[in-house]
Amino acid sequence: MLFNSLDFLIFLPVVFVLYWFVFKKSLKIQNLLVIVASYVFYGWWDWRFLILIFFSTVLDFLVGQQIFKNQDNKQKAKYWLWVSVAFNLGLLGFFKYFNFFIDSFIDSVNALGYNMKSVWTLRIILPVGISFYTFQTMSYSFDIYYKKLKPTTSFVSFAAFVAFFPQLVAGPIERASNLLNQINTRRIFKYEQATSGLKLILWGFFKKLVIADSLAPIVDDIFTNYTDYSASTLILGVSLFSFQVYGDFSGYTDIAIGTAKLFGVELMSNFKFPNFSRNIAEYWQRWHISLSTWFRHYLYIPMGGSRVSKLKSLRNIAAIFLVSGLWHGANWTFVFWGGIHALLYIPVFLMGRNRVYADNVLAERTWLPSITEIFQVLLTFSLVTFSRIFFRSPSLSYSFDFIRQIGNKFYYEPYMHPMGYRMFDFYLLVALFIVYEYLIRRDERNPFKFSSPIVRILLYTLVIMSILLFYDDGVNRSFIYFQF
Amino acid sequence: MKKFILKSVLYIVLILLLLEVIVRVFHLYTEDPPRFIDEYGVEKRVPNHDGYAVTGNRNQNYSKFHINKAGFNSFREFTPSADKFEMALVGDSFIEGFHQNFSNSIGKQIENQTEGIEVYEYGYAGYDFANQMHLVHAYEQDFQLIDQTVLYLNYENDLSRAVYEPNTGRIKMLSSTIFKIRDNIKLLAYGSKIGIVEPLKKLAQRGVAFNDTEKGYQTNELKDSEEEKLKQDQKRIANFKSLINLYGFDKTKTSLLLDSRKTSERFLDFCRENGIMYIDFSSSFEESKKPTTLIYDHHWNAHGRTIIAKELANYIKSKKISKR
Numbered sequence: 001m002l003f004n005s006l007d008f009l010i011f012l013p014v015v016f017v018l019y020w021f022v023f024k025k026s027l028k029i030q031n032l033l034v035i036v037a038s039y040v041f042y043g044w045w046d047w048r049f050l051i052l053i054f055f056s057t058v059l060d061f062l063v064g065q066q067i068f069k070n071q072d073n074k075q076k077a078k079y080w081l082w083v084s085v086a087f088n089l090g091l092l093g094f095f096k097y098f099n100f101f102i103d104s105f106i107d108s109v110n111a112l113g114y115n116m117k118s119v120w121t122l123r124i125i126l127p128v129g130i131s132f133y134t135f136q137t138m139s140y141s142f143d144i145y146y147k148k149l150k151p152t153t154s155f156v157s158f159a160a161f162v163a164f165f166p167q168l169v170a171g172p173i174e175r176a177s178n179l180l181n182q183i184n185t186r187r188i189f190k191y192e193q194a195t196s197g198l199k200l201i202l203w204g205f206f207k208k209l210v211i212a213d214s215l216a217p218i219v220d221d222i223f224t225n226y227t228d229y230s231a232s233t234l235i236l237g238v239s240l241f242s243f244q245v246y247g248d249f250s251g252y253t254d255i256a257i258g259t260a261k262l263f264g265v266e267l268m269s270n271f272k273f274p275n276f277s278r279n280i281a282e283y284w285q286r287w288h289i290s291l292s293t294w295f296r297h298y299l300y301i302p303m304g305g306s307r308v309s310k311l312k313s314l315r316n317i318a319a320i321f322l323v324s325g326l327w328h329g330a331n332w333t334f335v336f337w338g339g340i341h342a343l344l345y346i347p348v349f350l351m352g353r354n355r356v357y358a359d360n361v362l363a364e365r366t367w368l369p370s371i372t373e374i375f376q377v378l379l380t381f382s383l384v385t386f387s388r389i390f391f392r393s394p395s396l397s398y399s400f401d402f403i404r405q406i407g408n409k410f411y412y413e414p415y416m417h418p419m420g421y422r423m424f425d426f427y428l429l430v431a432l433f434i435v436y437e438y439l440i441r442r443d444e445r446n447p448f449k450f451s452s453p454i455v456r457i458l459l460y461t462l463v464i465m466s467i468l469l470f471y472d473d474g475v476n477r478s479f480i481y482f483q484f
Numbered sequence: 485m486k487k488f489i490l491k492s493v494l495y496i497v498l499i500l501l502l503l504e505v506i507v508r509v510f511h512l513y514t515e516d517p518p519r520f521i522d523e524y525g526v527e528k529r530v531p532n533h534d535g536y537a538v539t540g541n542r543n544q545n546y547s548k549f550h551i552n553k554a555g556f557n558s559f560r561e562f563t564p565s566a567d568k569f570e571m572a573l574v575g576d577s578f579i580e581g582f583h584q585n586f587s588n589s590i591g592k593q594i595e596n597q598t599e600g601i602e603v604y605e606y607g608y609a610g611y612d613f614a615n616q617m618h619l620v621h622a623y624e625q626d627f628q629l630i631d632q633t634v635l636y637l638n639y640e641n642d643l644s645r646a647v648y649e650p651n652t653g654r655i656k657m658l659s660s661t662i663f664k665i666r667d668n669i670k671l672l673a674y675g676s677k678i679g680i681v682e683p684l685k686k687l688a689q690r691g692v693a694f695n696d697t698e699k700g701y702q703t704n705e706l707k708d709s710e711e712e713k714l715k716q717d718q719k720r721i722a723n724f725k726s727l728i729n730l731y732g733f734d735k736t737k738t739s740l741l742l743d744s745r746k747t748s749e750r751f752l753d754f755c756r757e758n759g760i761m762y763i764d765f766s767s768s769f770e771e772s773k774k775p776t777t778l779i780y781d782h783h784w785n786a787h788g789r790t791i792i793a794k795e796l797a798n799y800i801k802s803k804k805i806s807k808r
Contacts, residue, residue, distance in 0.1 A: 457499065
């Protein structure tokens with residue numbers, strides 16, 4: 001079920017009413033409702049893949065207990081941890097990467113001069129959200145193994161933790177210590193939490209329906225017909241893609257966090273205005289935070305993190321970026337994209353500037369950013385945007401051709417919207433979006449932080465009006481990150 | 485919880501009111517002048533209505549209309565007489581022309597390009613060929629005085645019936661309370677126009693929220709088969725024959741306006757074989773460097789309408805010369 005569908009707009013209030021009015025008295029029944037609602041939410045897309053979620057849940061629940069039981073026997077505990085990792089990565093490997101590895105192997109064999117045809121390539125449907133929930137369940141096993149968490153004795157709570165519908169298909173990838181604890185605790189309805197949830201949902205819809213969906217046809221046109229366009233249009237296309245993917249994914253996250261709040265659950269922040277980052281390290285502290293922290297906790301730190309030799313630290317950095325790239329999709333373009341980010345991150349790391357912006361925002365104590373900050377933000381945005389050419393292209397050769405085209409036709413040419421719309425509307429939209437995000441840059445969880453109720457109502461109205469003004473029923477409304 | 489629900493309801497009401505104000509102030513909604521069926525059984529607009537038609541979410545196309553005494557969108561009143569040269573242009577929404585100011589309609593442009601001619605635009609959204617033939621027949625006295633009649637034929641949509649029946653159901657539906665509410669709440673009219681209430685409508689109609697696109701594609705494939713096309717052509721030609729037999733068709737002064745790219749070759753052969761004249765604007769549209777249709781729908785835009793007017797003006801000039 002898509003958040004931006006009528007089905008969800010009916011589903012959400014029904015579950016809300018059942019949750020707070022009908023099943024309020026028992027935590028267990030409330031959690032059972034969460035499971036049923038989450039399975040309906042997921043099964044709306046394809047019920048067959050519920051079996052995967054269920055198996056993953058059962059296995060990690062049992063594995064968690066075994067790891068805990070064998071805490072004194074490190075080898076046994078490790079064995080059980082590997083069972084969880086092997087099962088979850090096995091699921092991912094089969095459904096997401098099987099064809100990729102087979103095709104890559106055949107391509108390498110062919111490159112050596114042999115002639116091999118792919119007979120193993122399968123027609124596999126990628127189950128929506130598999131990269132998200134497998135990582136979430138693995139985090140449970142890891143946390144028990146590292147003694148940061150005690151396993152839950154309630155299967156119902158654990159199943160609700162795995163399938164919790166607001167974040168099931170596209171995150172944030174929660175750690176059990178945060179989400180499972182809340183699911184195990186009796187939730188109380190709080191007015192402030194619920195209203196803050198509604199505000200986030202509204203802001204998420206704006207980012208998805210207005211920013212992402214209205215830019216999508218332009219980006220699609222430019223990337224599909226890139227050979228017809230000059231450098232100015234190609235740069236425009238990839239820059240707008242940066243806003244599209246941000247609007248799409250952070251919009252989803254806002255709706256997810258907002259929906260969870262309606263049920264008394266606080267999910268972690270996943271985006272903190274990454275477009276205002278002053279270097280690439282800050283960007284990764286602000287973009288898809290739940291994935292970055294997952295990799296930091298369960299891959300980077302176990303590998304030694306930065307507490308090993310410089311060379312090994314660089315290896316660790318390269319490893320998490322390449323794996324993070326591959327996590328996004330079974331395509332070399334994503335690995336390359338990860339590689340570019342590793343190359344951009346390493347100099348920042350070597351200069352010791354990877355944590356300097358961890359606790360502050362752009363123009364921390366002033367109204368406007370300094371010239372240096374503006375330059376830093378523009379440079380970071382440009383580098384990130386450049387890397388997105390690989391993120392958006394269907395193949396590496398396509399990405400390189402796209403870049404070559406920018407070099408070959410390096411001149412300005414006005415761009416006309418593929419459907420004849422006035423481009424000024426979209427430029428104005430993006431400009432206003434940047435300005436508004438700048439105004440609210442200190443608090444990603446409160447997009448309408450204005451004390452005057454009149455100002456707030458006017459803002460809500462304007463946001464809904466802009467959804468109407470840019471609504472296009474011809475646009476594919478699925479979320480980009482569903483494919484990961 | 486009580487506070488949450490009450491405040492949410494209050495906020496929703498206030499926001500809806502503000503949205504209604506914005507939609508009204510910026511005239512984002514489109515107006516649809518009321519319709520009725522007259523004593524001759526002709527479906528048309530209630531006379532003497534002025535307003536604005538809007539296309540697109542952001543007023544991409546904004547034009548004024550004027551319903552004349554005859555009940556059609558036109559800059560002039562229809563007063564045919566024997567001592568003038570008149571041309572009637574009959575058709576659906578393409579001819580009704582709510583997508584262009586009525587003062588610069590196709591008819592007006594034809595008059596500007598052709599001396600001593602009056603153009604009567606009998607356009608009405610929803611007319612098919614049966615409506616058009618019945619109208620010419622019902623207003624026989626007027627049409628006897630009119631020198632040239634051009635009927636706009638959208639081949640794929642207009643020949644689905646062999647006899648005219650007034651669509652009383654639609655008139656009833658449009659004057660029902662639900663539609664009256666929709667027309668009075670401009671936000672609803674606007675939402676309906678931009679398609680945002682479409683999923684709700686589908687839900688109400690079929691109990692499901694969205695189309696099953698796979699089924700849709702399968703149906704299209706079937707329609708595109710040669711056998712299916714032949715069947716459809718035969719049916720459409722039979723309907724055309726039935727209509728001209730039933731209501732009469734003066735071949736000496738009646739022509740069809742059509743786009744041969746969207747018209748079956750079988751039907752064009754039929755017209756040629758039976759001496760039915762047609763004006764084909766397909767090549768003019770193909771040669772046009774600018775788009776000829778609107779962004780948000782398939783109707784002709786101002787440029788497309790200018791091309792049509794030029795085609796018709798040239799045609800009528802040739803007819804006038806031959807008449808002399």
